[in-house]
Amino acid sequence: xxxxxxxxxxxxxxxxxxxxxxxxxxxxxxxxxxxxxxxxxxxxxxxxxxxxxxxxxxxxxxxxxxxxxxxxxxxxxxxxxxxxxxxxxxxxxxxxxxxxxxxxxxxxxxxxxxxxxxxxxxxxxxxxxxxxxxxxxxxxxxxxxxxxxxxxxxxxxxxxxxxxxxxxxxxxxxxxxxxxxxxxxxxxxxxxxxxxxxxxxxxxxxxxxxxxxxxxxxxxxxxxxxxxxxxxxxxxxxxxxxxxxxxxxxxxxxxxxxxxxxxxxxxxxxxxxxxxxxx
Amino acid sequence: xxxxxxxxxxxxxxxxxxxxxxxxxxxxxxxxxxxxxxxxxxxxxxxxxxxxxxxxxxxxxxxxxxxxxxxxxxxxxxxxxxxxxxxxxxxxxxxxxxxxxxxxxxxxxxxxxxxxxxxxxxxxxxxxxxxxxxxxxxxxxxxxxxxxxxxxxxxxxxxxxxxxxxxxxxxxxxxxxxxxxxxxxxxxxxxxxxxxxxxxxxxxxxxxxxxxxxxxxxxxxxxxxxxxxxxxxxxxxxxxxxxxxxxxxxxxxxxxxxxxxxxxxx
Amino acid sequence: xxxxxxxxxxxxxxxxxxxxxxxxxxxxxxxxxxxxxxxxxxxxxxxxxxxxxxxxxxxxxxxxxxxxxxxxxxxxxxxxxxxxxxxxxxxxxxxxxxxxxxxxxxxxxxxxxxxxxxxxxxxxxxxxxxxxxxxxxxxxxxxxxxxxxxxxxxxxxxxxxxxxxxxxxxxxxxxxxxxxxxxxxxxxxxxxxxxxxxxxxxxxxxxxxxxxxxxxxxxxxxxxxxxxxxxxxxxxxxxxxxxxxxxxxxxxxxxxxxxxxxxxxxxxxxxxxxxxxxxxxxxxx
Numbered sequence: 001x002x003x004x005x006x007x008x009x010x011x012x013x014x015x016x017x018x019x020x021x022x023x024x025x026x027x028x029x030x031x032x033x034x035x036x037x038x039x040x041x042x043x044x045x046x047x048x049x050x051x052x053x054x055x056x057x058x059x060x061x062x063x064x065x066x067x068x069x070x071x072x073x074x075x076x077x078x079x080x081x082x083x084x085x086x087x088x089x090x091x092x093x094x095x096x097x098x099x100x101x102x103x104x105x106x107x108x109x110x111x112x113x114x115x116x117x118x119x120x121x122x123x124x125x126x127x128x129x130x131x132x133x134x135x136x137x138x139x140x141x142x143x144x145x146x147x148x149x150x151x152x153x154x155x156x157x158x159x160x161x162x163x164x165x166x167x168x169x170x171x172x173x174x175x176x177x178x179x180x181x182x183x184x185x186x187x188x189x190x191x192x193x194x195x196x197x198x199x200x201x202x203x204x205x206x207x208x209x210x211x212x213x214x215x216x217x218x219x220x221x222x223x224x225x226x227x228x229x230x231x232x233x234x235x236x237x238x239x240x241x242x243x244x245x246x247x248x249x250x251x252x253x254x255x256x257x258x259x260x261x262x263x264x265x266x267x268x269x270x271x272x273x274x275x276x277x278x279x
Numbered sequence: 280x281x282x283x284x285x286x287x288x289x290x291x292x293x294x295x296x297x298x299x300x301x302x303x304x305x306x307x308x309x310x311x312x313x314x315x316x317x318x319x320x321x322x323x324x325x326x327x328x329x330x331x332x333x334x335x336x337x338x339x340x341x342x343x344x345x346x347x348x349x350x351x352x353x354x355x356x357x358x359x360x361x362x363x364x365x366x367x368x369x370x371x372x373x374x375x376x377x378x379x380x381x382x383x384x385x386x387x388x389x390x391x392x393x394x395x396x397x398x399x400x401x402x403x404x405x406x407x408x409x410x411x412x413x414x415x416x417x418x419x420x421x422x423x424x425x426x427x428x429x430x431x432x433x434x435x436x437x438x439x440x441x442x443x444x445x446x447x448x449x450x451x452x453x454x455x456x457x458x459x460x461x462x463x464x465x466x467x468x469x470x471x472x473x474x475x476x477x478x479x480x481x482x483x484x485x486x487x488x489x490x491x492x493x494x495x496x497x498x499x500x501x502x503x504x505x506x507x508x509x510x511x512x513x514x515x516x517x518x519x520x521x522x523x524x525x526x527x528x529x530x531x532x533x534x535x536x537x538x539x540x541x542x543x544x545x
Numbered sequence: 546x547x548x549x550x551x552x553x554x555x556x557x558x559x560x561x562x563x564x565x566x567x568x569x570x571x572x573x574x575x576x577x578x579x580x581x582x583x584x585x586x587x588x589x590x591x592x593x594x595x596x597x598x599x600x601x602x603x604x605x606x607x608x609x610x611x612x613x614x615x616x617x618x619x620x621x622x623x624x625x626x627x628x629x630x631x632x633x634x635x636x637x638x639x640x641x642x643x644x645x646x647x648x649x650x651x652x653x654x655x656x657x658x659x660x661x662x663x664x665x666x667x668x669x670x671x672x673x674x675x676x677x678x679x680x681x682x683x684x685x686x687x688x689x690x691x692x693x694x695x696x697x698x699x700x701x702x703x704x705x706x707x708x709x710x711x712x713x714x715x716x717x718x719x720x721x722x723x724x725x726x727x728x729x730x731x732x733x734x735x736x737x738x739x740x741x742x743x744x745x746x747x748x749x750x751x752x753x754x755x756x757x758x759x760x761x762x763x764x765x766x767x768x769x770x771x772x773x774x775x776x777x778x779x780x781x782x783x784x785x786x787x788x789x790x791x792x793x794x795x796x797x798x799x800x801x802x803x804x805x806x807x808x809x810x811x812x813x814x815x816x817x818x819x820x821x822x823x824x825x826x827x828x829x830x
Binding site: 452455456458459460461462463464465466480481484485488489 | 596599601623624627631632633634637639640641642652653655656657688702703706
């Protein structure tokens with residue numbers, strides 16, 4: 001199997017301000033991320049999922065253990081820029097990650113830092129803006145755009161750096177439903193184009209779009225599997241304080257009414273199909 | 280109130296002046312200001328005013344818009360005028376008590392007033408016809424040779440860029456916080472100076488907290504996008520002097536020459 | 546106590562090229578003790594409407610009558626309006642500024658000019674009402690709390706003013722599912738304990754359907770629908786036209802209906818859905 005990211009016995013500690021205690025945000029985690037895959041990392045606040053994300057492109061450096069990104073060790077100062085170019089990152093707050101007062105200049109920021117030729121930057125910026133459907137806004141000021149639009153600009157800024165992998169750190173947490181669905185469909189498109197996607201989220205409905213779901217809790221990996229496998233495990237979802245899929249509840253209530261709904265049915269489509277077979 | 284300030288504002292347009300290289304515009308503005316202090320007679324000022332008028336006409340920025348920008352400094356203008364007219368010794372034209380107007384004073388006051396007006400109009404033409412970001416780019420490139428003696432040209436420009444980006448965001452934030460505190464019964468209008476200053480605390484503390492949060496988030500986002508200072512950094516917008524820029528430089532030299540000859544002659 | 550919004554019109558930048566009608570002839574009423582849900586997209590005029598309800602904005606025309614006072618009239622003292630109507634903005638934790646939680650919550654009551662004793666009592670009551678332990682939290686810095694706790698403290702700051710109407714603008718925005726549920730539960734408890742009008746703005750149709758007695762739908766400054774959750778979510782065409790979704794359970798039952806499963810249209814809760822599906826299945830078998 002060809003892995004783009006390899007996490008080996010990662011432990012990350014930080015000093016908590018209030019009481020000067022060393023806190024283990026991540027405790028001995030090992031994971032492999034396959035090239036071209038779409039992985040969702042889900043967990044409640046404080047589960048360590050965001051810390052994990054920031055370790056993946058060298059914004060944070062492991063206290064113990066090693067992370068290889070496309071073969072580069074994130075602790076290696078000589079290759080830190082290779083690591084960050086390979087694994088781009090989109091953050092939660094759409095306002096606080098745009099640098100320039102003009103959309104296209106902001107998208108150019110990353111490629112400019114990489115020292116790319118002006119003509120090539122121009123091409124990449126235009127392409128990236130088209131990719132996120134923001135071409136007509138290239139001369140606008142970011143503060144005049146909606147949250148979803150700003151987040152699309154942030155994605156274009158990362159796409160223009162031609163990363164092999166993009167880590168999305170709760171990209172929809174501050175958006176309304178419309179912005180949320182815009183961002184999710186762009187993430188799907190990027191994955192289809194061959195970019196490895198790692199999506200950090202606390203929304204179950206977003207995680208089910210992934211091929212693989214990792215549930216984090218208190219610095220550990222609580223579960224790692226396909227969305228179906230994860231969804232079916234009621235105890236794990238409860239332990240991690242995650243939202244139950246709606247069909248879970250519907251299934252349980254139907255069983256109370258004496259309908260024998262198999263427990264593996266957890267998505268809406270499956271439930272509709274199950275009910276329709278009795279038609 | 281804030282709407283009235285046109286000083287430092289950009290007036291979108293597509294004129295030759297707008298399209299000139301920002302470096303040329305910055306240097307031209309500096310030259311124009313220096314020249315205003317060389318000139319010591321009315322003919323010189325007339326030449327400068329005509330040239331500025333031509334530039335304004337070509338730029339298609341409405342004169343009324345530029346004049347509106349002078350309004351906030353009207354008081355300063357009147358103050359310096361009064362200071363000059365009454366404080367300079369010389370041939371007395373009019374006297375009342377200790378107040379006196381001298382011929383020299385009158386001349387100087389009029390000179391200074393013309394100088395100030397031309398200076399402000401000239402320099403506001405720079406900001407009116409140059410996108411803020413091109414301006415910071417231009418400054419960075421003009422300062423680049425000074426890097427050798429330790430002038431942080433790139434850092435200065437980067438700070439200006441970020442300030443331009445976040446000023447509207449912070450203004451919005453201020454508005455939100457003010458409204459929220461008003462909803463909690465805060466009163467910003469009544470009371471004496473000390474009470475008013477105290478009333479600002481519920482705005483300033485959250486605003487600073489916000490600014491720090493933005494700074495932290497932004498620093499991380501910039502690092503994630505491989506920002507490592509100005510070294511090895513390329514730019515999407517290249518700055519190459521074009522035909523019109525050379526013409527502008529030529530006209531600038533002619534203008535300077537005319538002014539220098541004029542001051543020698545009269 | 547009731548609120549009557551009558552023909553409210555608000556225009557931004559009147560007479561400028563950027564003139565924009567933010568609210569166009571909005572009318573609805575909130576009765577005593579009701580939980581009223583307001584839904585609409587970002588930029589639909591929701592926030593503008595809320596700011597009219599507590600006098601932060603004045604309408605171009607129309608009236609907002611709270612109890613028997615028309616608060617849009619000039620000369621109505623602001624303190625009196627703020628006493629009646631508490632407004633909790635989006636991300637209210639960003640307004641926290643005092644050194645301790647207790648002091649921050651006391652800011653509103655202090656501005657109402659109450660005496661020390663009364664203030665302390667209200668602060669304690671409000672902090673407990675939002676589900677926090679007063680003794681444990683009162684001397685802590687609000688900046689050291691978790692996201693969910695900060696939000697509760699900020700809401701307590703408004704609750705402590707004992708408003709007769711509590712308005713919350715997306716009180717769960719940006720919270721994780723656990724904190725989301727906790728805050729909603731807290732809102733419901735405050736509502737039940739005080740028995741006042743609560744106005745809740747949310748993007749989450751499931752929450753709105755579950756919690757509200759009355760729903761108001763706004764799009765581009767216009768009133769699209771107003772009524773009980775059942776009435777409003779029955780207007781599926783109108784909601785679709787303005788791009789608003791149905792609650793998740795309703796979406797599911799709609800899909801079943803499309804496949805020809807004979808159940809009621811517009812089912813808003815899981816119990817009813819399960820009951821009807823079970824009935825249908827038993828009949829078919």
